[in-house]
Amino acid sequence: MxxxxxxxxxxxxxxxxxxxxxxxxxxxxxxxxxxxxxxxxxxxxxxxxxxxxxxxxxxxxxxxxxxxxxxxxxxxxxxxxxxxxxxxxxxxxxxxxxxxxxxxxxxxxxxxxxxxxxxxxxxxxxxxxxxxxxxxxxxxxxxxxxxxxxxxxxxxxxxxxxxxxxxxxxxxxxxxxxxxxxxxxxxxxxxxxxxxxxxxxxxxxGLGALGISAQSLARVAENLAQAREALARYTQESARKCATVDGGDVYIDRNSFGLLPMEIQRRLVVGIIAWIAGQGYPPRGTAVDQAATAVREGQTLTLAGCLLIPHKDKMWFCRELNAVATETAAPQEVWDDRWVLTGPRAAGAEIRALGQAGLPQVPEWRALGKPRQALLSSPAVWSGQNLLAAPLADYSNGWSVDFAPHRAEFYSSLLSH
Known part of the structure; x- marks a missing residue:
C-alpha cells in the first residue's frame, strides 16, 4: 500500500x-x-x-x-x-x-x-x-x-x-x-x-484486444497536446503580424489572413472570439470554417456572441450588441465579464451598452474610423436615459475603462484557449 x-x-x-x-x-x-x-x-x-x-x-x-x-x-x-x-x-x-x-x-x-x-x-x-x-x-x-x-x-x-x-x-x-x-x-x-x-x-x-486502453488513449492525447501547443505558438506569431487590438475589438488584415494555412486561420478565429466573448466551449468546426470564409470573402457574420464586420481591407471582430443588451453593472464592478469603468460619483449611474440610443449622443464618433456596430456594444455610463460617458467611443467625461483583472492580454490568450 x-x-x-x-x-x-x-x-x-x-x-x-x-x-x-x-x-x-x-x-x-x-x-x-x-x-x-x-x-x-x-x-x-x-x-x-x-x-x-x-x-x-x-x-x-x-x-x-x-x-x-x-x-x-x-x-x-x-x-x-x-x-x-x-x-x-x-x-x-x-x-x-x-x-x-x-x-x-x-x-x-x-x-x-x-x-x-x-x-x-x-x-x-x-x-x-x-x-x-x-x-x-x-x-x-x-x-x-x-x-x-x-x-x-x-x-x-x-x-x-x-x-x-x-x-x-x-x-x-x-x-x-x-x-x-x-x-x-x-x-x-x-x-x-x-x-x-x-x-x-x-x-x-471492448477495445482492449486492440491494445487500446485508457492509458494508451491518454498518451495519444498527450502527444497531440504537444502538437496543439506548437500550433498555438504559430497562431500567436501570425496574430502579431496580421491582427490588431483596438479597445475591446480586434481587426485583422484580410489579405494577410488569406495567406495563412487553413488550420491557423481557424485557430485565429477561435482565439479572437474566445478573447472577446469569454472562454467557453468553442464554436463547432463547421461554424468556424464559415467564419474563416467570411473573413477571406469580406462577409458579415454573427458567431458565439461576436459580430464579424468587413470594413475596407480589414475584418473587425467585436461583441454582438444582442449578447450584452441586457447587461448592467454598477461603476467599478465588472461588466460583460471584461470591463471595469470608474469615474466621478454620479447619482444613479450604471454601466450598460452604448446601444442605438447612446451612439447619436457621442460627438464625432465617426472620426474613430471604427464600424458603427463595434461601438454599439461598447460599455457606457448611463443615468436613466442620459448618457454620461462612453470611454471606448472617445467620450470619457472623466471616466476611464480598463479590462477586468482576470482577463488576459489578447496575444498571450492565444496560448491558453
Missing part, C-alpha cells in the same frame, strides 16, 4: 506546478476520483507551504445531493481542510442539462476561488476521463485540439484549473482508497446509457 501511495503521489505531483500557490483549491464531489485527489493533495501539501481548501458543487438535481455534500464536508473536517458547499440555483430547464450543469459547476468553483483568493483549483479527472473524451471527440471527427483531450492546466475566469491525475486510472485510485479504508459515493448517472460519456466508457472496455 505504501509503494502504491508513493507512486500515485509522485505521478500527481509531477503534473502540478513546480511551486504550488500558498492557497490551493480542490473540487470534491464525493466520488472516488475526487476523494482520492483530496487525500493525495492533503499528503503532498503537508510538506509544502500550501494551504488546501475544498469545495463541493451541489447541483440540486438529486435528493441525495445535499447529504453527499455533507459527507464531503465531514471528510474535509477530519483532514483539517476548510470546505464549502456551492449550490447551483436558477436553472430554467432550457438547454442541455449536462452542458448547463458543467458550465455552472465551473462558474461556481471559479467564483468561489476568486472570492477566497485561491489562484488554482485541482480537478479529479483521470486517465479514464481523458480516454472517454478522446473517444467522444473521435465520433465528432475532431481535429488536433479536440483529440488532445483535456489539458493539464488551463485558465478559466482568472483561475487556473489543474488536472494532475490525467495519467492515473480510476481503478488505481479506488484501490488506493480501499487500502486507506476510505469510502466514496457512486453517482447513479455513471451507469446511465443515455449519456455519451457512459457509452464511451462501455465502448472502451
Amino acid at each position: 505504501t509503494d502504491q501511495a508513493d507512486t500515485l503521489r509522485s505521478e500527481l505531483r509531477a503534473r502540478l506546478p513546480d511551486r504550488l500557490p500558498p492557497r490551493l483549491g480542490v473540487a470534491v464531489s464525493g466520488g472516488g476520483d475526487s476523494v482520492a485527489l483530496l487525500h493525495l493533495l492533503h499528503d503532498i501539501t503537508q510538506t509544502e507551504q500550501t494551504r488546501l481548501f475544498a469545495a463541493t458543487v451541489n447541483h440540486g438535481l438529486r435528493p441525495e445531493a445535499a447529504a453527499e455534500a455533507d459527507q464531503v464536508a465531514e471528510l474535509a473536517t477530519r483532514l483539517g481542510i476548510a470546505h464549502e458547499t456551492l449550490l447551483w440555483q436558477g436553472w430554467d430547464g432550457a438547454g442541455n442539462l449536462q452542458d448547463q450543469a458543467r458550465q455552472a459547476r465551473y462558474r461556481l468553483l471559479t467564483d468561489w476561488a476568486r472570492r477566497n483568493d485561491i489562484p488554482a483549483i485541482a480537478l479529479g479527472h483521470t486517465a479514464d476521463d481523458q480516454a472517454e473524451t478522446v473517444l467522444m471527440r473521435l465520433g465528432r471527427a475532431a481535429g488536433v485540439s479536440g483529440l488532445s483531450g483535456m489539458p493539464d492546466a488551463r485558465d478559466q475566469n482568472g483561475v487556473t484549473l489543474l488536472r494532475p491525475m490525467l495519467g492515473i486510472t480510476r481503478q488505481d485510485l479506488r484501490d488506493y482508497l480501499s487500502g486507506l479504508g476510505e469510502g466514496w459515493i457512486e453517482d447513479p448517472s455513471n451507469h446511465d446509457q443515455k449519456f455519451d460519456r457512459i457509452k464511451a466508457r462501455e465502448a472502451l472496455t
Whole structure:
C-alpha cells in the first residue's frame, strides 16, 4: 500500500506546478476520483507551504445531493481542510442539462476561488476521463485540439484549473482508497446509457484486444497536446503580424489572413472570439470554417456572441450588441465579464451598452474610423436615459475603462484557449 501511495503521489505531483500557490483549491464531489485527489493533495501539501481548501458543487438535481455534500464536508473536517458547499440555483430547464450543469459547476468553483483568493483549483479527472473524451471527440471527427483531450492546466475566469491525475486510472485510485479504508459515493448517472460519456466508457472496455486502453488513449492525447501547443505558438506569431487590438475589438488584415494555412486561420478565429466573448466551449468546426470564409470573402457574420464586420481591407471582430443588451453593472464592478469603468460619483449611474440610443449622443464618433456596430456594444455610463460617458467611443467625461483583472492580454490568450 505504501509503494502504491508513493507512486500515485509522485505521478500527481509531477503534473502540478513546480511551486504550488500558498492557497490551493480542490473540487470534491464525493466520488472516488475526487476523494482520492483530496487525500493525495492533503499528503503532498503537508510538506509544502500550501494551504488546501475544498469545495463541493451541489447541483440540486438529486435528493441525495445535499447529504453527499455533507459527507464531503465531514471528510474535509477530519483532514483539517476548510470546505464549502456551492449550490447551483436558477436553472430554467432550457438547454442541455449536462452542458448547463458543467458550465455552472465551473462558474461556481471559479467564483468561489476568486472570492477566497485561491489562484488554482485541482480537478479529479483521470486517465479514464481523458480516454472517454478522446473517444467522444473521435465520433465528432475532431481535429488536433479536440483529440488532445483535456489539458493539464488551463485558465478559466482568472483561475487556473489543474488536472494532475490525467495519467492515473480510476481503478488505481479506488484501490488506493480501499487500502486507506476510505469510502466514496457512486453517482447513479455513471451507469446511465443515455449519456455519451457512459457509452464511451462501455465502448472502451471492448477495445482492449486492440491494445487500446485508457492509458494508451491518454498518451495519444498527450502527444497531440504537444502538437496543439506548437500550433498555438504559430497562431500567436501570425496574430502579431496580421491582427490588431483596438479597445475591446480586434481587426485583422484580410489579405494577410488569406495567406495563412487553413488550420491557423481557424485557430485565429477561435482565439479572437474566445478573447472577446469569454472562454467557453468553442464554436463547432463547421461554424468556424464559415467564419474563416467570411473573413477571406469580406462577409458579415454573427458567431458565439461576436459580430464579424468587413470594413475596407480589414475584418473587425467585436461583441454582438444582442449578447450584452441586457447587461448592467454598477461603476467599478465588472461588466460583460471584461470591463471595469470608474469615474466621478454620479447619482444613479450604471454601466450598460452604448446601444442605438447612446451612439447619436457621442460627438464625432465617426472620426474613430471604427464600424458603427463595434461601438454599439461598447460599455457606457448611463443615468436613466442620459448618457454620461462612453470611454471606448472617445467620450470619457472623466471616466476611464480598463479590462477586468482576470482577463488576459489578447496575444498571450492565444496560448491558453
